[in-house]
Amino acid sequence: MLSALQDRVAAALEESGETAESVIDSLLADRAADTSLRP
Amino acid sequence: MPRRPGGEPLIVDASFVLGVLLRQSLALRFSTALERSHIVDVNLGEVFYKMKEKVGAEPNDVGGVLHANGLQVIATGAAGAARFPMLKKLDLDHRERLRQQGWPPGDIKSLSLADIACLASALERNFVVLTGDKHWKLLGLPLRIEDFRDTDLVL
Numbered sequence: 001m002l003s004a005l006q007d008r009v010a011a012a013l014e015e016s017g018e019t020a021e022s023v024i025d026s027l028l029a030d031r032a033a034d035t036s037l038r039p
Numbered sequence: 040m041p042r043r044p045g046g047e048p049l050i051v052d053a054s055f056v057l058g059v060l061l062r063q064s065l066a067l068r069f070s071t072a073l074e075r076s077h078i079v080d081v082n083l084g085e086v087f088y089k090m091k092e093k094v095g096a097e098p099n100d101v102g103g104v105l106h107a108n109g110l111q112v113i114a115t116g117a118a119g120a121a122r123f124p125m126l127k128k129l130d131l132d133h134r135e136r137l138r139q140q141g142w143p144p145g146d147i148k149s150l151s152l153a154d155i156a157c158l159a160s161a162l163e164r165n166f167v168v169l170t171g172d173k174h175w176k177l178l179g180l181p182l183r184i185e186d187f188r189d190t191d192l193v194l
Contacts, residue, residue: 002070005096005104006062012094013061020061023093024054024171027085031172034151 047183049076049194050113050161053085053153054171055187056105060090065188069169072194074109077166081156083112115156115163122159126150133178148174158182169194 013019049072056078058066078086086105087098106112130150137147150158154172161168161182168175168184176184185192 001104001107009094018093020063023061024057027054027089031151036152
């Protein structure tokens with residue numbers, strides 16, 4: 001089941017031009033932009 | 040000498056779970072650790088929105104696969120939430136220290152709400168944290184925090 005999802009995700013990534021690193025980095029960038037608890 | 044958290048229970052961050060789902064090579068080394076892993080509901084929400092945004096995967100599909108691989112979802116809870124003020128103060132003091140040391144403002148990171156939810160829950164349970172957010176390791180928390188992209192890390 002995991003590998004089937006990973007296969008689908010890999011195909012979608014290839015189509016979009018994204019990489020695993022770019023998706024992870026976009027998550028970290030979203031967090032860096034989160035000022036909800038910043039004084 | 041590789042660092043080994045052993046067979047301890049883990050709290051995994053969204054960055055690691057995304058790494059497994061997206062076949063990031065350094066995350067894949069630890070995909071079997073999902074069976075002893077926990078994720079805070081807020082961080083699971085991050086996985087869901089990023090998987091939907093970037094690859095069109097539905098939360099039910101992603102959640103079903105993660106559940107089938109043993110990942111347990113936990114809530115921060117009131118006791119974990121009570122740790123938020125301490126974590127915010129620690130974060131504020133840490134950033135101030137870095138400013139005083141002359142770090143460029145753009146290089147000084149702060150904790151997001153999702154970061155704090157994960158760390159508060161890990162503190163509550165004293166679990167090892169597995170993340171890709173390296174700056175968590177600099178905070179001096181009484182927790183074992185591991186970067187899944189550390190090439191020396193062995194779980």
